[in-house]
Amino acid sequence: SPHSPSNGSSRTLSAREMYLFDTGGQYLDGTTDITRTVHWGEPTPLQKEAYTRVLMGNIDLSRLVFPSNTAGGTVESFARRALWEVGLNYGHGTGHGISNFLSVHEWPVGFQSNNVPLEAGMFISIEPGYYQDGEFGIRIEDVALVVEAQTEKPFLTFEVVSLVPYDRNLINLSLLSPEQIHYLNSYYEKIRVHVGPELRQQRLEEAYAWLQESTKP
DSSP: OTTSOOTTTOOOOOTTSEEEEEEEEEETTEEEEEEEEEESSOOOHHHHHHHHHHHHHHHHHHTOOEETTOBHHHHGGGGTHHHHTTTOOOSSOSOEEOOSSSOSSEEEEESSTTSOBOOTTOEEEEOOEEEETTTEEEEOBEEEEEEEOSSSSOEEEEEEOOOOOOOGGGOOGGGSOHHHHHHHHHHHHHHHHHHHHHHHHTTOHHHHHHHHHHTOO
């Protein structure tokens, strides 16, 4: 399997580099597809800025309110805007439909120009990134549910359902807007409420302590 380590391609990880892990599983009640990027040491200013701008794009698309029957391709540039501002970009799609018992990448939902319009009830990934050839790669991928927004006319927005903290070590807070910081704090609070008690119940105290530390406002 392409997802198994081999002696030929394996190498030791170090705290001096970025580490991108794309994780997921298929369960009876749904499919997960979550990517996080971490750095356990001292990231370079470029790594930190690129990561923060990828996160900004993830947040900007996740909190977007848009008219119902909008095509994904119409709104996907919100995930790229923070990168575009400084001349950066990524060469893959911004997200794909996610199925329950079929494939992880489910057509025809997505953010490409030939995908169907977004409707409440669809699950989709939101996954901007940035890649510096031969040096490092960044991707932040969440699973989101398309839901009705709290607007007078029926508009839509996203509800992020994957509950995994982002790497504080890589976030340059000075780049974030007050709205983006507010979004992050609400997301972290949601993670604490939903995941915290589950970890305690399973007596995973070390994981619980990590979660509390990683979701501080």
